[in-house]
Structure formats: C-alpha cells, structure tokens
Amino acid sequence: MPDSLDQAQRLLAQLRFPHGDPPDAGTIKNVAPSVYWLRMPLPFQLNHINLWLVEERDGWVIVDTGINMEETQRYWETIFAQQLGGKPVTRVVVTHMHPDHVGLAGWLCERWGATLHMTLGDYMSSQAIRNGIVDGAETRGTHLLSNGVPADLVETFARHRGGYSKGVGPLPTSFERLIHGHPLVMGGRRWQVIVGRGHAPEHASLWCPDLNVLISGDQVLPKISTNVGVWPNEPRADALSWFLDSFARFRALPADALVLPSHGFPFVGLHTRLDQLTAHHDARLSEIAAATAARGEVGATAWDMVPTLFPRHLDNNQVVFAFAETLAHMHCLETRGHVVRRTGTDGIHRFVVVKPVPAAMPSDGDSEVFEVV
Numbered sequence: 211m212p213d214s215l216d217q218a219q220r221l222l223a224q225l226r227f228p229h230g231d232p233p234d235a236g237t238i239k240n241v242a243p244s245v246y247w248l249r250m251p252l253p254f255q256l257n258h259i260n261l262w263l264v265e266e267r268d269g270w271v272i273v274d275t276g277i278n279m280e281e282t283q284r285y286w287e288t289i290f291a292q293q294l295g296g297k298p299v300t301r302v303v304v305t306h307m308h309p310d311h312v313g314l315a316g317w318l319c320e321r322w323g324a325t326l327h328m329t330l331g332d333y334m335s336s337q338a339i340r341n342g343i344v345d346g347a348e349t350r351g352t353h354l355l356s357n358g359v360p361a362d363l364v365e366t367f368a369r370h371r372g373g374y375s376k377g378v379g380p381l382p383t384s385f386e387r388l389i390h391g392h393p394l395v396m397g398g399r400r401w402q403v404i405v406g407r408g409h410a411p412e413h414a415s416l417w418c419p420d421l422n423v424l425i426s427g428d429q430v431l432p433k434i435s436t437n438v439g440v441w442p443n444e445p446r447a448d449a450l451s452w453f454l455d456s457f458a459r460f461r462a463l464p465a466d467a468l469v470l471p472s473h474g475f476p477f478v479g480l481h482t483r484l485d486q487l488t489a490h491h492d493a494r495l496s497e498i499a500a501a502t503a504a505r506g507e508v509g510a511t512a513w514d515m516v517p518t519l520f521p522r523h524l525d526n527n528q529v530v531f532a533f534a535e536t537l538a539h540m541h542c543l544e545t546r547g548h549v550v551r552r553t554g555t556d557g558i559h560r561f562v563v564v565k566p567v568p569a570a571m572p573s574d575g576d577s578e579v580f581e582v583v
C-alpha cells in the first residue's frame with residue numbers, strides 16, 4: 211500500500227480551498243452571497259460538522275443542525291444572540307437523517323416555530339429508527355450473524371444502534387418534503403434539490419445555479435470518503451452502486467462550482483473529487499475481490515474481508531461502519547457479476563469470485579469516515 215498520508219496530500223492538492231480556515235465555534239463566516247459557514251463539535255474521531263446559514267430579508271434558513279448535545283445548543287444560542295442581526299430562524303433544512311445533521315432539528319424548530327424540510331425517505335427513516343420501529347434486535351442479529359460477524363460482537367453493534375436516539379432529539383411530527391429536481395427558494399434564490407443514495411436513504415444536496423454553489427452534505431466530501439454501508443433494516447441493499455450512480459447527478463454541475471461539504475473545507479474541484487472517489491472505490495473493489503479469490507471455493511464472508519479494507523485497529527464505533535462498508539463493496543461485486551453468494555446450511559452468506567476484477571490503481575488508503583448513524 212502506498213504511503214496513504216502522501217497520497218491523501220497529493221489528492222487534496224488537486225482541489226482548491228478558497229475560504230481558508232473554518233470559523234470559530236459560535237461564529238459564522240460568509241462564503242457566498244447570503245450563505246454563511248459555521249462549525250459544531252462532534253464527540254467522535256470525526257470531530258466537527260459544517261452547517262450553513264442562508265440569510266433572507268426577514269429571517270434565516272438553517273441547513274443541518276449538529277448533534278443533540280448541550281454543547282451544540284450553547285453554540286447555537288451564541289450565534290442566535292450575536293450573529294443573526296435580530297432576525298428569526300424561519301426554516302430548518304436537513305440534508306439527511308444522521309445525528310450530526312438532524313440531531314437538533316426538533317429543538318431548533320420548536321425554539322423558533324420554524325418548519326422542518328427533509329426528504330420523505332430520511333424523515334421517515336429517522337422517525338422509524340429513533341422510535342425503534344425498524345432494525346430490531348432480531349433483524350440485526352440475523353443480518354450480522356448471516357454475514358459472519360461473531361456472536362460475541364453482535365452486542366457491540368447493538369449498543370451502537372442505541373446511540374441514534376441519544377444523538378437525535380424528538381422530531382416535529384410534520385415536515386415539508388424535499389424532492390429530487392424540485393426547487394427550494396432560500397435567500398431569494400432558487401436552489402435545486404439533488405437526491406443521492408447509498409450514504410442515507412434519500413440524501414438531499416442543494417444546488418444554486420445563480421451562486422454556482424453546491425451544499426453537498428455528506429454526498430461529496432473533499433478529504434475523507436463518505437461512509438457507504440449496508441444496514442440491518444435493508445440487508446440486501448446495493449448501497450455502493452447506488453452511491454456511485456448518484457455521481458452522474460453531480461457531474462452535470464459546473465466543474466468550478468463552490469462545494470460546501472459537511473466535513474472538511476469548502477472547495478472547488480467537484481469533478482476532480484468525483485474522479486478521485488470513483489478511483490478509490492474501484493481500488494477497494496479490486497482489493498476485496500483479490501482477497502476473496504484467494505479463498506477459492508470456500509469463499510469469504512463480508513466479515514472476513516473487513517481487515518482487507520480496514521487493516522488498522524478499529525474501535526467499537528468504527529467497526530460497525532467498517533463492516534457495513536465492506537458488505538456494501540461485496541454487494542456491489544455481486545451486482546457486477548464478479549462474485550456469487552453461497553448460503554451455507556449454517557445460514558451464512560459466503561461470496562466466491564467467479565470473474566476476477568482487473569487490478570485497479572492502488573487504493574488511497576482507508577476510508578476514514580465514521581459517523582454515528
């Protein structure tokens with residue numbers, strides 16, 4: 211494996227970061243007409259999230275909220291007191307259902323009497339998972355055991371799931387729906403909703419042609435690769451194919467668009483970054499296929515392949531994402547006809563290579579992104 215730090219630096223050098231350092235917590239920074247950047251802390255290895263404020267004549271629109279923690283609420287209160295010029299928050303737009311994005315939506319909507327805007331898929335998924343309607347212990351256990359996760363680790367995965375309700379406060383019981391291709395007017399300008407899949411059910415990015423600005427959410431990130439996972443409530447999902455298919459929607463945008471991502475710095479170089487990410491996943495598909503082929507007719511479970519994609523030590527939070535992402539790569543290989551699934555009498559899915567994957571360029575190292583879900 212190449213020196214992944216050098217490789218990461220080389221890839222970053224292909225992008226441009228026109229807005230410099232992030233704003234201090236509790237402050238905001240102008241990045242485009244009427245659009246402001248703010249940061250909130252996260253209690254994970256991925257220690258921050260970028261949020262956005264769009265100024266309107268009579269108020270403000272918040273895009274993404276931060277995770278449900280008192281510290282985040284305190285920073286929001288500082289911003290409300292010092293940065294909004296006395297105007298109220300009128301709407302809360304949430305790109306997707308993950309806690310760092312939707313966690314404080316309910317609190318913000320209640321605090322301001324604001325409306326919540328999300329895709330149907332992510333609003334309903336958030337409600338269902340938060341309230342324990344999907345992804346129960348039995349479903350999760352079956353999914354994990356049938357993909358080779360050792361029984362004594364299933365409990366670790368269960369604790370992770372419990373974190374969702376902690377990271378997401380109660381949501382409003384009604385919302386306004388974001389739909390792919392439909393407009394959303396913010397700050398007097400039309401933004402277009404671009405739905406992407408694979409990271410969340412229906413992740414909404416927001417594209418403003420007038421400003422040449424894309425609020426990309428987690429769908430396109432400049433440094434780390436977005437977590438793409440298969441989760442117990444949708445155990446046969448082909449999340450990686452869905453994710454890569456979504457790239458076509460972003461390739462249609464201008465190459466010089468300013469991209470406002472949820473992690474890292476605002477950047478220019480959208481098409482370059484999509485090329486980098488495509489190469490990243492090609493390399494990892496190639497690596498996992500080669501490691502699976504080495505097992506011959508016995509085949510490999512998705513769990514067997516986790517150390518191939520994630521050779522470094524993983525903590526209990528990271529291993530959950532690493533497994534979900536490894537399974538997503540295996541399902542993509544299955545869809546593309548490189549592996550077949552053999553389900554044993556023990557109920558375990560093992561994958562056998564039937565068509566080798568051509569060697570790709572070496573991987574640029576680990577996928578680094580591990581959010582809570």
Ligand SMILES: [Zn+2]
Nearest residue numbers: 306308428581
């Ligand atoms: Zn996310």
